[in-house]
Amino acid sequence: MSALTFELWDSIDAVDGPAWDQLCQPAENLFMQRSLLGAIERSLSDDAQFWYVLFRDQDQRPVCAAAFSAYTLDISLLAEGFSAKVAQQVAKVAPGLLQLKVIFLGMPVSAGQNHICFAVDADRAAILKQLDELLVSKAREVKAECILAKEFSEAELPLMQPLLDCGYRLADSLPMNHMQPEHADFDGFLASLKSDTRGKLRKSIKKIKKNQLRFEYYRGTEAAERMTDEVYQLYRNVLDRAKIQLERLPKSFFLEMLQGLPDNMEVIFLYEEDRVLAFGACLFTDSVFVPIYLGVDYENNSKYDLYFNMLFETADRALKQGARDIVLGQSADDVKHFKLRSYQQPLYLYSKGISLSARLAMSCCFSLLFPKRALRFPRMSTEPAAAD
Incomplete structure (x- = not known):
């Protein structure tokens, strides 16, 4: 295994800026721009916690940068179909049960993007194993129920494949x-x-x-x-x-x-x-x-x-x-x-339960929590008549 080290910060203003930018190429990778991450951090600081991690290899070369956050979700706002009906009934009896604290590998903003980047020759398996250990540690520290790594295109799935060996499950997100x-x-x-x-x-x-x-x-x-x-x-x-x-x-x-x-x-x-x-x-x-x-x-x-x-x-x-x-x-x-x-185009996320209740829920009700989302308009079909 590669000799990896990492630095962790709780503010984007504190990160090693030149190393972060060298790896993330912010001119093209807009969602890893420090200015964008800082704007999200400052505006949501009352509702979320933020961390930024930079991994280096044995030569102290930056090989991975990632942003992650803790945020409390209202599950009723995410539910659809039958799940939404169940959530409505639960909300009447015990609304607190619908408040779920989550660690996102990513930011608590739904733009269909992810917030991790790798050097081309990075040992992704070793990095993701250490990153998972860090995410689990933070989840336990802030009493988060689960970890969600979001959101990845089909082309990006091979990069994140090692997460499956760390106990994560792959799920469909909303198509883009x-x-x-x-x-x-x-x-x-x-x-x-x-x-x-x-x-x-x-x-x-x-x-x-x-x-x-x-x-x-x-x-x-x-x-x-x-x-x-x-x-x-x-x-x-x-x-x-x-x-x-x-x-x-x-x-x-x-x-x-x-x-x-x-x-x-x-x-x-x-x-x-x-x-x-x-x-x-x-x-x-x-x-x-x-x-x-x-x-x-x-x-x-x-x-x-x-x-x-x-x-x-x-x-x-x-x-x-x-x-x-x-x-x-x-x-x-x-x-x-x-x-x-x-x-x-399809997007995907990875989920991992941390608390006993979250692990049980994902074991018993995974397809209900993360339903399959078939593409209604795949790329081959782009020329219909406009709707009224």
């Missing part, structure tokens, strides 16, 4: 929606559609022009100044309608992200005169564009097709920036598929 970057802008995308499909999308777009609504784009301090309490409530509106909720982010999250990532985050605001009716917060690098959160005034949604038009404008910004990967999130699958011809 992607849009094909085949056009220079949204007009080019529209031109590629059949006439009846194109007409349906343009009908929504005309509601913006006819009513003299306008899109504006801001970054950094300028965007933060426009993130008022009223605008933040638009995000809460969308969250309240979401089928599955991992986290409820405070307003400070958006402010911290905007201040910390002035070159990698943009907010698209949709205005009616001086009032914001919708907004979309987007992260990006030269190659990837990730709309992370949306806010909508649902009282005016049907009048202006706000949700649809925010999707269209977001797609236009991504295409114009030349993104090679447009990541559309893990919700509203039908809308994104039928409006933007998006396709889905």
